[in-house]
Amino acid sequence: MEKSGKSKKRLRAAKALNRIVFEFYQECIQAREEGRPVGWMPPMNGAIEIFYAMGLQPVFPENWSPLCAAFGYTPGNFEVSEGMGYSRDLCGYLRNIVGYVYGLMEQGETPLRLPEPDMLISFGGGCIPAMKIFHVMERRFPQARVFSADLPQVPVEDIQEYHLKYAVSEMHRLIDFLTESTGQEMDYDRLKETVALSDQACALWDEIMTYRKYIPAPFSAAEIGIMFVMVTRQGTQAAVGFLTKVRDEVKERAEAGAGVIGEEKVRLFWDNIPLWYNMGLFNYFEKMGGVVVAETYSAAWSLRLNVDRPIEALALKSLMSYPLVSCVSIEKRKEMVLKACREYSIDGAILHRNKSCVPITLGQMDIKRALEEELDVPSVIIDADHMDDRNFSLAQFQTRVDAFMEMLHEKKGLRY
Amino acid sequence: MSSAYIVPFVEAVKDQTKRLRALSSGGKKVMGYFCTYTPIEIIHASGLLPVRVMGGIGEVKAAYSLTPDFICPYMRLSLERALKGEYDFLSGVVQGYTCDVACGLLNIWKGNFGEKVFHSIPLPYNDNTDSREFFRSAIMELVRKLEVLGGRFSEEALDRSLRLYEEIRGLIISFYEMRYNNRLPLSANELLYIVLSGFVTAPEEYLKMLKGLNKDLRDAKAQMSEDVPVLISGSLIEEPKIFDILEGSGLRVVADDLCTGLRHFHPLAGEGEDPIERLIDRYLHRFPCPARIRANDRASLIMELVRRSSARGVIFAFQKFCTPHLADHPIVSEGLKKEGIPNILIEMEETGVMEGQLRTRLGAFCEMLGE
Numbered sequence: 001m002e003k004s005g006k007s008k009k010r011l012r013a014a015k016a017l018n019r020i021v022f023e024f025y026q027e028c029i030q031a032r033e034e035g036r037p038v039g040w041m042p043p044m045n046g047a048i049e050i051f052y053a054m055g056l057q058p059v060f061p062e063n064w065s066p067l068c069a070a071f072g073y074t075p076g077n078f079e080v081s082e083g084m085g086y087s088r089d090l091c092g093y094l095r096n097i098v099g100y101v102y103g104l105m106e107q108g109e110t111p112l113r114l115p116e117p118d119m120l121i122s123f124g125g126g127c128i129p130a131m132k133i134f135h136v137m138e139r140r141f142p143q144a145r146v147f148s149a150d151l152p153q154v155p156v157e158d159i160q161e162y163h164l165k166y167a168v169s170e171m172h173r174l175i176d177f178l179t180e181s182t183g184q185e186m187d188y189d190r191l192k193e194t195v196a197l198s199d200q201a202c203a204l205w206d207e208i209m210t211y212r213k214y215i216p217a218p219f220s221a222a223e224i225g226i227m228f229v230m231v232t233r234q235g236t237q238a239a240v241g242f243l244t245k246v247r248d249e250v251k252e253r254a255e256a257g258a259g260v261i262g263e264e265k266v267r268l269f270w271d272n273i274p275l276w277y278n279m280g281l282f283n284y285f286e287k288m289g290g291v292v293v294a295e296t297y298s299a300a301w302s303l304r305l306n307v308d309r310p311i312e313a314l315a316l317k318s319l320m321s322y323p324l325v326s327c328v329s330i331e332k333r334k335e336m337v338l339k340a341c342r343e344y345s346i347d348g349a350i351l352h353r354n355k356s357c358v359p360i361t362l363g364q365m366d367i368k369r370a371l372e373e374e375l376d377v378p379s380v381i382i383d384a385d386h387m388d389d390r391n392f393s394l395a396q397f398q399t400r401v402d403a404f405m406e407m408l409h410e411k412k413g414l415r416y
Numbered sequence: 417m418s419s420a421y422i423v424p425f426v427e428a429v430k431d432q433t434k435r436l437r438a439l440s441s442g443g444k445k446v447m448g449y450f451c452t453y454t455p456i457e458i459i460h461a462s463g464l465l466p467v468r469v470m471g472g473i474g475e476v477k478a479a480y481s482l483t484p485d486f487i488c489p490y491m492r493l494s495l496e497r498a499l500k501g502e503y504d505f506l507s508g509v510v511q512g513y514t515c516d517v518a519c520g521l522l523n524i525w526k527g528n529f530g531e532k533v534f535h536s537i538p539l540p541y542n543d544n545t546d547s548r549e550f551f552r553s554a555i556m557e558l559v560r561k562l563e564v565l566g567g568r569f570s571e572e573a574l575d576r577s578l579r580l581y582e583e584i585r586g587l588i589i590s591f592y593e594m595r596y597n598n599r600l601p602l603s604a605n606e607l608l609y610i611v612l613s614g615f616v617t618a619p620e621e622y623l624k625m626l627k628g629l630n631k632d633l634r635d636a637k638a639q640m641s642e643d644v645p646v647l648i649s650g651s652l653i654e655e656p657k658i659f660d661i662l663e664g665s666g667l668r669v670v671a672d673d674l675c676t677g678l679r680h681f682h683p684l685a686g687e688g689e690d691p692i693e694r695l696i697d698r699y700l701h702r703f704p705c706p707a708r709i710r711a712n713d714r715a716s717l718i719m720e721l722v723r724r725s726s727a728r729g730v731i732f733a734f735q736k737f738c739t740p741h742l743a744d745h746p747i748v749s750e751g752l753k754k755e756g757i758p759n760i761l762i763e764m765e766e767t768g769v770m771e772g773q774l775r776t777r778l779g780a781f782c783e784m785l786g787e
Contacts, residue, residue: 085746089486089737124541127516128707132743135710139747150547152538152554153513155523162553163538169546327520328536330527355486358739362520365482366527 003394005280006070007222010260013246017225020242021067024232025112031057032115037182040114040137040144041121042130044300044321045151046314049235050175053194054184057115061133063231064114065096069276069387071112073104078388091129092356092387098133101140117144119181121174125151126322127359147177155329156320167315188310194235195310201234204243206302211250212293213344216259218250221270221292222282230301265289266408267345269377271296271337271367272352272360273386281397288405288416294344296360299336300325330363337367341377348408349379350401356385378411380404421632422606424625428613433502436467436616440505445565448503450494450522452680453512453539453705457581457695458558460619461574462567468615469494469509473655473768482524488735489766490652491521498525507565508533510558512699514707515740535561541708543700551696574691580619585681587626588614591633592678595670596725601638604648604659604669611676612654643668644785647727649718649748650734651705651741652676655768658733665778666786671725673718679703711744715751722757729785730759731778758784 031038038057041047051058068074074092077099082088084102086095104110120141122134138146150170154163175186208226211218226246233239252258268285270292275281282292303320305313323329324336341349349371351364364381371377380400385391409416428435440446445464449456456466471493476485479495497503511522513536526534537554540547559569591607594600600607610629614622646667653659653676659669672678679702686697706714722730730752734741745761752759760781762774 085749087742087745090739090742094743128739129743132711132740135712136747138710139712148542150540150542152540152550153519153536154538155536160553160557162550162557166540166546166550173546327516327523330520330523334527353484355484358484358487359516359520361484362487362517363523363527364484366524 002278002280003389003392004072004277007279008283009223011219011223011226011246011249013226013242013249014223016242016245017228020233020238021228022112024228025067025114028057028059029113029115037118037184038115039119039121039178040117040134042123042126042134043231044126045318046171047121047149047174047318048232049191049194049198049310049314050171050178050186052235053191054175054178054182054186056178056182056184058232059114059117060232061097061114061137062093062130063228064100065093065387066276067112068096068100071110073100073110074277074387077103079103088388088390091127091358092385094129094133094136096387098136101137117141119178120144120146121149122146123149123151125149125153127326145177145181147174149174151318153323153328154319156323156332157329159316159319163319164312164315167319168311171311171315171318191310192307195305195313196307197237197240198235199305199307199313201230201239201243202302202304204240204247205230205298208243208247208250209294209298209302211247211254214254215267215345216257216261216264217267217291217293218253218258218260220260220282220286221274221295222279224274224295224298225279227297227301260291261286261289263289264291265414266291266347266405266412268292269294269337269341269344269346269349270352271349271364272354273297273357275352275384275389275392276386277389278392284398284401285405288402288409289414290405290408292350294340294346296325296333296337299340326359327362328359330366333363334367334370338370338374341371341375346377347412348404349377350404351379351381352386353381353383354386355383355391356387378404378407419606421629422602422609425609425613425629428617428625429609432616433505437505439465439618440507445507445567446505447533447562447565448506448509450491450509450511450518451514451705452675453514453699453702453708454510454537455512455555455558455695455699457574457577458555458569459510459562460580461577462559462562462569463573464507464562464565464567465618467506469498469503469506470612470615470654471497471652474766476766482528483521486737487517487521488651488738489764490654490735491517493766495521495524498529506532508535510535510537510561512537513539514705517739533561533565539699539708548693548696548700551700552692555692555695571691574695578685578691578694580623582685584614584619584623584626585684587623587630588681589684590630592671592681594633594638598640598645598670599638601633601636603663605656605663608653608656608659608676611680641668644729644782645670645725645727646729646731646785647671647673647718647722647725648677648731648733649673650732651738652735653733653764655764657771658764658769658774661769661771661774662731662778665775666782667731667778670727671721673703673721675705678721679705706740706744711747712751714744715748718748719752719755719757722752722755728757729781730757731781732759732761734761734763736763736765
């Protein structure tokens with residue numbers, strides 16, 4: 001097994017996904033060439049639906065990072081940003097995108113690439129690295145018009161009317177900024193349609209995840225790349241079309257009892273972001289009868305939207321998405337993990353202690369304790385990094401996972 | 417000047433646990449906070465005593481089982497102290513939102529220290545009518561949280577608290593002014609103790625201590641130092657030894673951009689029609705922490721301080737793994753270099769700094785600045 005590697009996928013949809021990824025980045029470049037305004041933005045907020053509803057092109061530098069990892073651009077990008085003085089203790093997404101915009105992007109020779117932004121939805125909110133990425137982008141692209149967004153971080157369980165009211169006012173301010181910058185007016189009927197499509201995608205996502213409760217599970221975390229459409233295509237027919245196909249395939253597999261491997265002995269939960277440069281790790285459990293059937297990240301996309309109140313729905317989505325998967329709301333996250341472990345019949349949890357993501361890593365130990373005390377679900381800590389393979393030791397991973405899997409087998413009275 | 421003048425401040429820092437525990441046993445509610453973006457005036461006006469949670473220097477043992485090792489020493493050591501029971505006098509922790517780690521640690525405290533009040537105050541990043549209205553609601557939410565502990569808030573009480581803290585800030589800033597003009601007869605180490613003691617002392621008492629000191633300082637004869645003037649920039653410095661090493665290397669701290677320094681005190685007050693508006697105005701115009709603003713803007717603010725204090729170099733002293741500072745550093749450092757201001761970066765670990773290595777680096781830096 002290699003330190004970097006691709007995962008083995010079983011869904012037919014995996015092939016369609018490759019095309020979808022390629023088309024999205026083609027579309028981004030084309031938008032720039034055709035003069036359709038391009039805006040760079042952080043993921044997981046309601047700005048995406050507003051962009052699609054106004055016919056503007058969103059680009060997500062954070063989503064580009066996993067692609068860089070898959071294409072092998074990351075080490076070169078790190079070299080550039082570290083050469084500029086960005087510490088190796090900083091989040092890998094930040095070091096990767098900074099290195100990319102000052103390195104490879106300037107050379108402009110890669111088959112897929114990011115188009116220069118006309119606008120930057122620069123962030124006050126989310127995590128610090130996400131904010132700081134955009135501050136660097138403002139310097140790198142001084143010609144881009146900057147919208148200084150403001151989205152205070154509130155635990156999901158504490159969201160009140162006044163938080164929502166402010167988030168709604170920010171949504172209106174964003175729309176005004178986009179109109180002023182591009183001349184495009186918001187068509188509110190189209191916004192409703194966009195939000196409806198987004199909601200449909202969420203409903204489909206939920207349904208797809210529900211089929212993973214089947215034993216054996218019809219697909220594993222190795223296929224989690226399907227969330228690409230949730231990040232980049234929410235609010236479009238493309239996302240709904242793709243997810244419908246995935247749903248149909250997954251349903252068919254689940255009902256036919258088609259699992260990931262011959263005999264699914266141990267069902268696993270994965271906490272934190274995957275190692276984008278080695279999605280093949282998810283297959284590593286398989287030779288020991290283990291399948292990763294649920295992840296923390298997957299819950300972040302199941303927020304439903306009130307189509308009748310589209311702006312409010314997008315404001316609420318913006319307020320909730322980041323806290324749900326981070327340390328803003330450890331209590332809520334713990335509840336979600338415990339719920340998932342119950343519903344997905346989880347035998348053991350893998351907690352990725354991720355040097356590149358402090359907000360998701362903080363609170364993991366409380367979650368670990370709750371899993372043991374409340375559900376008797378054991379867990380193992382894997383020290384790694386979602387972007388930087390220098391912070392990942394394959395040998396250590398294998399040693400820990402082997403011992404953990406052996407223990408889970410014993411606990412279930414299975415032969416290892 | 418004899419360091420006898422700062423004895424009460426040093427004692428206030430050293431005796432803090434004993435003193436605050438006694439206060440709490442006597443019925444006074446003590447509320448902790450991590451970051452100086454926490455509106456402590458609201459806590460004070462509600463009748464509680466705001467106290468900044470400190471980490472100190474030491475080894476992380478118990479906190480190791482609750483946090484990863486790639487977060488700042490301050491937060492890990494604070495948790496360590498809390499797990500040892502050293503913060504048992506707190507009725508909770510409230511925290512003005514700054515960085516990911518402070519937010520996460522607040523929630524980890526919440527999950528581990530039972531039925532107390534733990535609350536994160538969402539702060540807006542922008543300054544406009546809507547954000548001020550939002551801020552006001554967030555403040556009123558804090559007031560309600562404190563009421564659970566018996567807090568009694570009124571605008572009149574807030575007005576008094578604002579004036580009290582303004583007077584404290586005014587005195588400290590006047591010491592900073594003296595330092596800019598090479599007229600402050602205190603070492604950086606001594607000034608640090610003065611600042612740190614303010615975090616753990618009732619403001620009424622602290623003001624009295626500062627007034628006494630102010631008189632002593634005005635009466636004392638300052639000796640003009642010939643050492644090379646530098647500015648120090650970072651978040652918290654809790655170890656006075658750093659300043660001793662620095663000032664023993666031919667350097668003299670003339671200005672700082674620290675939250676155990678100027679950032680906590682500047683500006684003195686805000687403007688507005690009512691006390692809450694004045695509070696909001698001040699917090700929106702804080703001398704900024706990198707978690708709240710762009711690196712470009714900080715580079716120019718630090719440059720202004722450099723000019724004001726005639727510093728010839730800047731020393732960045734960061735808590736290890738501090739994302740806001742590390743993420744800004746390349747831009748701020750480049751900005752200063754463009755203006756002809758050399759700078760170096762040192763990182764502080766849980767057990768403090770590597771003394772020998774630090775002396776060598778600072779010695780070389782001093783030599784370079786002196787050329």
